[in-house]
Amino acid sequence: MAQTKKIALYMVIVFVLYTIITSPDRAADLVQIGFEGISSAAKGVGAFMTALVS
Template identity: 40%
Template sequence: MPAKAKTLLIWLVVIFLIYAIVTSPDRAADIIKAIWDVIANAFSSFGEFLANLTS
């Protein structure tokens, strides 16, 4: 991907994220919380998997 296209795409994503947060902060917070829950559950499951391997 050309450097200018990549830079433009990054700026568009950033501008969209700012717009989404400003227009609907509650919805944005819900999305971030859901993403965090998925990440936390993934690490928890991975830790449980490793614990079961060692026992």
């Protein structure tokens, strides 16, 4: 089982590197979208916590 996880992790890393090398503009767009999603989620949690305290 551990060997399977290790192989899957290596495959994901190779895929990410391949994507970055072959299409850096698209990879940058995906990273930006990911960070915007994380930021939006953090703002939502902050608003929720503020509403609980108020």
